[in-house]
Amino acid sequence: MTTYVTITPDAEEYLASLLEKQNIEGMAVRVFITQPGTKYAETCLAYCRPEEVNASDLIQPMDKLRVYIEAMSVPYLEESLIDFAKDRMGGQLTIKAPNAKMPKVTADSPVEERINYLLYTEINPGLASHGGEVSLVELTEDGIAVLKFGGGCQGCSAVDMTLKDGVEATLTSRVPEVRGVRDVTDHTQAENAYFK
Template identity: 30%
Template sequence: MKETTHFVEVLELTPSAVAKIAELIDGRDRENLAVRVAIAGKLPAGGYQTEFKFVDRDELTEEDVVQDTGSFHMYYDEFAAASIQGARVDFDEAKYSSGFNIDYPEPQVIPPDVNQRRDFENPLALELLNLIETEINPAIAMHGGYVILENFEDDSAYVFMGGGCQGCGMSQVTLREGIERMIHEKLPDVKNVVDVTDHEEGENPYYAETAGVGESPLD
């Protein structure tokens, strides 16, 4: 386990949910267990298919986000933490078939006063827009950032990086090693990704302009 752990509240767990999970942990013949939360897929009606798994506490990695419920620790990778941030977990054996129920908040990765262009006619641009909204933005939202697809011409995507990404010292790492890599893996017909952001205008960068600091949230 990390020597210094920064705890973040990702899920809102009701007292009954905490008590039931703690009971399940106590019922196992093992000590020092934590709960790993992972995303297995998206649900048709919204939200995510979320998996909970008991793991040894020493399975914590440097990239994990940790939540301390007071009774046990919960581990998330950055994508899972960003995707289900603020969801509410309840336990009511009489009400739900599995006992547990998760209510997911409406996703709001991009600030409400920022408009994402949607009038693209190129089918590849529309596929890219979907990739940005469903996979890229939820991942970088953990660092307070988001990406807007400004334009798409000649197989090249022109993107604006906002929020914590604008002016961030690691923005080019996030772009080249995270965003661009994911786009090329999933949409190889997109040949170039061009950053059109004025990073000098960034007001709240996640990392200041310091060489060698931090990592891409998409790594």
């Protein structure tokens, strides 16, 4: 039996009680991620009637309910958890999917995925404190990561330092295929820049 999403016993009990209240034969739960692998990714949990099951859905049988998992979402659901915390008001269902916006990568993953993973998990959180972000445009054949800055980084006077000391140092030390970086951002647009 494959577990795609860890569902705690309390969450299973809570979800089973919700399904029972629907009073529909064969009602199940469906877990999927909208816009997986992007910064807009959202982890979703929805009722699933028998006629709404997709042929490609994977089944995660549980003792008290049936869970369908969207096949395309599986890589982004690694290490995900659905929990229910009881409290005086009844309780709260929480869904955590740390890899929804960016799937976990390994040394064998494609170079672009490893670059994007570092940008998303290590570099962009620091830039976000200044309202900025950086994304990979392309990786050239000679190992240059072409990047584009946005938000508070676009037009920022400290972007050269961020590019060389932060982004390039991190990427070249952690992704051996990357020999350097190049910024293709139009920094003349400095309206929301962190440092002008």
